[in-house]
Amino acid sequence: MENELTIALCKGNLLKPTLVLLAAAGLPNDGVTEDSRNLVFTYAEDGIRYLICRPTDVPTYVEQGAADLGIVGKDVIVEQQKDVFELVDLGFGACRFVVAVPETLKDVRLKDLNYRRVATKFPRVAEAFFRSQGMQVEVIKLHGNIELAPIIGVADLIVDLVSTGKTLRENNLVELTTIMASTTRLISNPVSFRTKFDRIEPLVQVMQQIAKGGIDRAD
């Protein structure tokens, strides 16, 4: 389809606020759900197609041009380092990358953690952060339950994404420092941005306006 816009959306926590955003931006969202077996939703009359996928796949879909646009967290974008346009800070889904240590180490200074083992789902972010501090650490990539790693002795500290910090507290971990803050972003394939500029540009304007007003107030 020549002028159809394909937008990759994240399953999970981000889906609900994303659907609110789409409605506020005047895009269709009837029946979009991650509970159905259907992962592609087409609205022919609006020229819109959504792909519902895992957050970590969104930048890949957009970079390859399988989707023109994507709505995904900065945390995923920065870890994946794909060649995409990052167009709008949508404001919702706020979280932070933090370095956290077991409570017993809570008074430790960052530089005393040189050469230690760091468990994380985000090896690039972790590696880049410690290198920027002039430190070397052994990064251990895990796929989930990062907060368990120090308890069972797989790692000395962790780099993880937190929103409230509740999970850290429950596992007797304390935040040592914040690496960066993250919110949800609108991203675009660089070629789509040019070949479908007339459709994407107005959407960018609308989403910028909505983000300024705060997406939570839109529902």
Added chain:
Amino acid sequence: MKNKEIPKGLRDFLPEDVKARRKMEEKALKLFRSYGYEEVSTPTFEYLEVIEARTGRNSWEELYLFIDREGRILSLRPEMTVAIARGAATHLREAVFPQRLCYIANVFRHVQPQKAQYREFWQMGIELLGASGARADAEVINIAVETLRTMGLDNFKISLNQIAIFNSLLDDSGLEEEEKRLVRRLVENKDLVELGRVLNNAKIEDDLKEIIAKLPVLHGGIEVLDRLGPVEQNRRAAQAVAELGKVYEDLKAYGVNEHIVIDMGVLRGLDYYTGIVFEGYSSELGYGLLGGGRYDNLLQQYGFPCPATGFAIGMDRLALVLKEPDEEPVRLLVGGTNWELMVEKARELREQGYIVETDVEQCTREELAAKAATKGNCRVVFIE
């Protein structure tokens, strides 16, 4: 059994693939020649000191480096422009300019292999040496358009920019050196969110902030130059804007402007570009098809100051968007019982312009018919 892996990001080209590539090459060469461009070829690898003139985003990480037995560092060529600049500075000092050169070559970059991105890939392109001015740029851009048209593409756009607009505004912005580097990196990485944030906190005039933030997404017909805002205070930027307008005007004579858009986000990421730059996109592929521009200071690095402009097309990407190949020519499979007659018949048919295979296995008519059925448009000629 021997290992039969091939290095990551490399490919074997089977007859179908090579046929498609040769077809692209023939069409392009014919077009380039018709504009007076002559084909050149340069070494597959060069000294690193030569290749080093190519600086910019990821340029170092992408090189395939090795050492020769005299201990000098060599690099597989990552592109052709630098090699042609080096060669021109050696061989063309006495030439009458402008010189029009073209090439078809495999180039090598250590990139993450994925769709439309390989570690050995094929480029064809042209370089117009020794001509400055808008008409030289217009000629090169027109040939880029013509090349894509010749390949049968119609749904494509060429994004046009003059990088001195962005560079001059940034140079004279009053930002700290560190901030300038950051702004440049954010614009190259297309991170407009962070760019907006950095500019917001910068201590420069609001007008200027607005222009720099707007440039990467300023896109449209020639009228976008009017939306640029007040750049007149910056003499070099204003000149660059005027030059962009001039190239756009000069392109009109070729009748290709339906394919041209002004796009201030095109910066190309390589430091050797000095003026007009452009990229080509098809709406059928999420990656750029071609890129080029003016590099007036590159030859000077090899001791021969000379203005230049050119472009290269990624042939592997182009192949992904081309339509079905033309119909297969007729192939004949000559068999029979008398070898002399078979060879004679095959020669006759070849002279008539057919593609002729001769049976070397003494097959029966039925066996040959079965073989012919596995090939496209193939018929058996059997001599009793």
